[in-house]
Amino acid sequence: xxxxxxxxxxxxxxxAGLERLITREGFTGxxxxxxxxxxxxxxxxxxxxxxxxxxxxxxxxNEKKLCPRMEDIFDNLPVDAPHYEIATRIIxxxxxxxxxxxxxxxxxxxxxxxQNPLTTAFGKSMEKNEMKALAEMGxxxxxxxxxxVTVLIxxxxxxxxxxxxxxxxxxxxxxxxxxxxxxxxIISSVMKAFFESRExxxxx
Amino acid sequence: xxxxxxxxxxxxxxxAGLERLITREGFTGxxxxxxxxxxxxxxxxxxxxxxxxxxxxxxxxNEKKLCPRMEDIFDNLPVDAPHYEIATRIIxxxxxxxxxxxxxxxxxxxxxxxQNPLTTAFGKSMEKNEMKALAEMGxxxxxxxxxxVTVLIxxxxxxxxxxxxxxxxxxxxxxxxxxxxxxxxIISSVMKAFFESRExxxxx
DNA sequence: AGGCTATGTCACCACTCGGTGATATACACC
DNA sequence: GGTGTATATCACCGAGTGGTGACATAGCCT
Numbered sequence: 001x002x003x004x005x006x007x008x009x010x011x012x013x014x015x016a017g018l019e020r021l022i023t024r025e026g027f028t029g030x031x032x033x034x035x036x037x038x039x040x041x042x043x044x045x046x047x048x049x050x051x052x053x054x055x056x057x058x059x060x061x062n063e064k065k066l067c068p069r070m071e072d073i074f075d076n077l078p079v080d081a082p083h084y085e086i087a088t089r090i091i092x093x094x095x096x097x098x099x100x101x102x103x104x105x106x107x108x109x110x111x112x113x114x115q116n117p118l119t120t121a122f123g124k125s126m127e128k129n130e131m132k133a134l135a136e137m138g139x140x141x142x143x144x145x146x147x148x149v150t151v152l153i154x155x156x157x158x159x160x161x162x163x164x165x166x167x168x169x170x171x172x173x174x175x176x177x178x179x180x181x182x183x184x185x186i187i188s189s190v191m192k193a194f195f196e197s198r199e200x201x202x203x204x
Numbered sequence: 205x206x207x208x209x210x211x212x213x214x215x216x217x218x219x220a221g222l223e224r225l226i227t228r229e230g231f232t233g234x235x236x237x238x239x240x241x242x243x244x245x246x247x248x249x250x251x252x253x254x255x256x257x258x259x260x261x262x263x264x265x266n267e268k269k270l271c272p273r274m275e276d277i278f279d280n281l282p283v284d285a286p287h288y289e290i291a292t293r294i295i296x297x298x299x300x301x302x303x304x305x306x307x308x309x310x311x312x313x314x315x316x317x318x319q320n321p322l323t324t325a326f327g328k329s330m331e332k333n334e335m336k337a338l339a340e341m342g343x344x345x346x347x348x349x350x351x352x353v354t355v356l357i358x359x360x361x362x363x364x365x366x367x368x369x370x371x372x373x374x375x376x377x378x379x380x381x382x383x384x385x386x387x388x389x390i391i392s393s394v395m396k397a398f399f400e401s402r403e404x405x406x407x408x
Numbered sequence: 409a410g411g412c413t414a415t416g417t418c419a420c421c422a423c424t425c426g427g428t429g430a431t432a433t434a435c436a437c438c
Numbered sequence: 439g440g441t442g443t444a445t446a447t448c449a450c451c452g453a454g455t456g457g458t459g460a461c462a463t464a465g466c467c468t
Contacts (some may be wrong), residue, residue, distance in 0.1 A: 004433095004434065004435090004445090004446090005433090005434055005435065005444075005445045005446070006445090007444080007445070010445085010446085026317065026318070027317075028232070028317065028318065031424090031425070031426075032425080032426055032427080033424070033425065033426075034425095041446090042446065042447060042448085043426085043427085044427090044428080044429095044446080044447080044448090045445085045446070047426095047427070047428085048445085048446090052426090052427090053426080109316050109317055111366075111371065112313050112316065112365050112366065112368075112369075113230065113231075113232065113313055113317065114230075114232065114369070115369055115371075120371075123371055127374075130373075130374055144390045144393075146374065147374075147376060147386065147387060147390050148390055148391075148394055150359075150363075150373060150374045150376055151356060151359035151360065151363065151376075151387065151390075151391070152355060152356075152359060153359070154358070154359035154360075154362035154363055154366075154373060155354075155355035155356060155357070155358035155359030155360075155362065156355065156358075156359075157362060158358035158359065158361060158362040159354075159355065159358055161316045162315075162316065162358075164316075165316075165318070165319055167315065167319075167324075167327055169334075169354060169358060170331075170334055170350065170351075170354045172351060172354055172355075182348075182351065183351060183355065186348045186351050186352055186355075187352075187355070189348075189398075189401070190352055190394060190397075190398045192401075193394075193397040193398050193400070193401035194393075194394045194397050194398070196397070196401070197393070197396070197397035197400070197401075208415090208416090208463095208464065208465090209414075209415045209416070209463090209464055209465070210415090211414075211415065214415085214416085235454095235455070235456075236455080236456060236457080237454075237455065237456075238455095245416090246416065246417060246418085247456085247457085248416085248417085248418095248457090248458080248459095249415085249416070251456095251457070251458085252415085252416095256456095256457090257456080
C-alpha cells in the first residue's frame, strides 16, 4: 500500500509537471495554475514547497539537468587532432545536443525573451559548458577562432529554433538529416579553410 | 478646429500604439487591453476597426514597414567586387539593419516563439529580402556559400537578440562598437578564406 | 431644424491569473 | 485509542484578460 501523503513525491510531481508543461506548451504557458493543473496537484502546494513561482523555477533549475549530456560532450575530444577538427567537433556536438532536447530549445528561446531564475540559471549552465569547451581547445578567450566558433554555434542554434515551428530560414530545415549533414560538411570545410589561412599569414 | 471624430486617425493611433507597445514592453505584453490603453482609445474600437486582435496584427503587418530599410540594403552592392566581399557585405548589412531596429528584433524573437498573422507576415517579408540578396549575388540557392552566409547571418542575429537583455554569449557583446568591428573583421576574413579555398579545389 | 449614421463611451460578462486563509484528514507518535 | 502535526483540499480574493451589448453624441445630409 503506497502512502497517500508524501511531500517528496508531490514535489517531484510538481517539478515533472513543470518540465512536461514547458516541453509541450512552451514557456508562454507556464504559471502557478497551469503547473498545478498539469501536475494534478493543488496549486497551494506549489507555494508551500517552493514559496512562489520564482522559487519553483529556481528549484527546477537546480535539480534538473537543463543542458542534457552537454556536460560530457567534450570528454572524448580528440585533443591531438588538428585545430580545425576540434573546433568543428565542438560546434557540431553543441548543436546536436540542442537538437535532441526540446526542453533546452525552449529554454534558449525563453532566455531570449525574459529574465527569471530559470533562464539565468540556464544561462550560467550554458556558459560553464562554453568555458569548458574553451579550456579543451586551450585557446585564449579573445581569439578570433573562438569568436568564429561562437558565431557559428549561434547560427546553428538559431536555425534549430527556427525549425521548431516549421519556419526554416532560406529553406535550411535543420531537422532534416541530409540538410544537417550538408551544413556540417560546409562548416567543417570553412573551419579548415579559416585555420589554414591563419597559419599562412601569421608565423610567430 | 480639429475633428473629434475621425476613424482614420484613430486607426492610426491604434497602430502606432501597438508599435510603441511592442517596442517598449516586448511582444509578451501585447493584448487588446494593453494596446487600447497605450493608444489612449477604447478597446471596443479595436474590434470595430480590425475585427479582432489577429486582425489588428495583420493590418499592422500590412501597413507598417516591418523590416526598416532592409529593402534598399542591397541596392548599392558592388556587383563587380570579389564574391567574398559581396557576401560579407550582405551579412554585415543584414545584421546592422537588425541592430538598428528594436522593433525588428522583437519581431524576430516573437517569430521564434509563436505563430500569428504578424509573425508569419514578418517572416515572409524577411524571406523576400533574402531572396533579393540571392538574386543580387547571382548564385544558385543551394550553393554552399549561400548556406554559410545564412548560418553567419543567423549567428549575428542570435548575438544581437542575446545582447538585448544584457546577456551576451561568450562575452561577445555585439552592441559594443569595437566588439562589432572585431566580429565583422573576422567574418570578412573567414569569407575570404572560404571562397579562396573553393577556387583552389574546384576548377570546372 | 430634424434625423441618420458613423464614431466614441461606459458598463458588464465569463474567465483566468497569482495568491491566501480556513478547514479537513492521513499518518506518526505516545 | 487519543493527540498532534504534516499534508492536502476547498473556497475565496482582487486584478486583469478577451469580448459584447447598450447608450451617448458629433457631424453630415436633406
